[in-house]
Amino acid sequence: MLKFLKQVGDYAKETVQAAKYIGQGLAVTFDHMRRRPVTVQYPYEKLIPSERFRGRIHFEFDKCISCEVCVRVCPINLPVVDWEFNPATKKKQLSHYSIDFGVCIFCGNCVEYCPTNCLSMTEEYELAVYDRHELNYDSVALGRLPYKVTDDPMVTALREFLYLPEGVMEPHNLPTNARRAGQRPEEILAQDLAQQVAQEEK
């Protein structure tokens, strides 16, 4: 009899505990309802891409020496470099350059290896088109600079999580001069330089 009562008591205790846990869970979900949405309301709000963002590739026609390094380092030999040898100047003359962004994987190898820095990554990522052939950018399209999110009057530019001040989770209504957490790149650079100078003095 006593054993049975103990069983009943244990069962009741477990039930109460289960109910308690469900209650705790409900408290958590209920609490989340009063918090501000964390989603970025895309066409109206946009995140500011980080400085190392790998977006559409920018190409400077006049800097290019038609060495085709970009083609060789590309995993799929994507860039099309159309050049002709100019006997008068004894140099390669570039006539067309194109990259198909429908195929590009934005690995950045071409940018990394370009000897004249004529390739660079931009922060443009809105590449939606109706026809995939429109993504085949020629040298003119590659030479265009993207519009900055912070300059767009229609868009509320939001900082990414990493670029918020320490302890701040909310990118809205942030003062424009609010400093990001940690050191800025130029500060790290200055520190490194100072260290180098100190070492050289030794």
Place this chain on the structure above:
Amino acid sequence: MDQGIDLQQTFIQSLMDLGLPAGAAKTVWMPLPMLLMIIGATVGVLVSVWLERKISAAVQQRVGPEFIGPLGVLAPVADGLKLIFKEDTVPAKADPLLFTLGPVIVVIPVFLSYLIVPFGQNLIVTNVGMGVFVWIALSSVVPIGLLMSGYASNNKYALLGGLRAAAQSISYEIPLALAVMAIVLMSNSLSTIDIVNQQSGYGILGWNIWRQPIGFVIFWIAALAECERIPFDLPEAEEELVAGYQTEYSGMKFALFYLGSYVNLVLSALMVAVLYLGGWELPIPTALIANWLGVGETNAWLEIVGASLGITMTLLKAYFLVFTAILLRWTVPRVRIDQLLDLGWKFLLPISLVNLLVTAALKIAFPGAFGG
């Protein structure tokens, strides 16, 4: 007991004054509340779909539908329109008759159950003496439709979903009925009107939830299981069964299932409001308000305001329960099929039996407080 506003009597009387015979007058009246109730149920579904999406979004710190009408209120309408215009396909190897009949059998009993939902003393389609029992009986028809559609789809997921739905409905029907029985024991009537009237008089203190707290919890758990809401949505568990018995359905037939599930949710919430939360009663007794205002209880203005307040109260209570169901959806994970059956047979059933026995004992011991 004061009868309050009786639209039916007034309407029939005025038609009879115009020279119509009594039978004809009643025939003219009858479709009106039915149509109103069907429209009301459908609008209730739209509201609860919108709430579901908005509350789900809020719980997950999203915004939810925002641009389809103010605050996205037209989102469920857009959903419905999309489903109407979609192609209605029947799989080649399915049984076309049963496949079509399935969703119909699921939806009709749910809408029929609105027959007995009261929004006021006389604001009910028909005051059946069998009241809640009609609802329980009708809700046991639904699994037949689910099983039928699952079987006729000729798809293993659909069949499994249908079987699960049937098993679930059968195991949760019993605790549900037993919880209702305890209420019926206290109010000495199956009629929903009588059940609410038995709770009136003391405002919030008179509601059945205080006398039947365990019954309330059992009823709500069983009702959620009957509606296949998330902790118990095994029949359509998308990770395991694609979409259960709905897998092969599209277009209007799928819309019927979708509609049926939400109508059922609102209906269950309404039934909880009626059985446990005092139906259309205000938290403060009406007699007390009449006393404060210094008018008689039969004052015409007070009755009109009271009737509209009653409808509001019923809906508020029901939608509060819908809200808890949605919140629960994002709080608790889905149970396993064996846990589901364990909970139904080994937990809810004995507890509801004990609850019934205790209620009966209390009724004999304290006939005053437990409706002797």
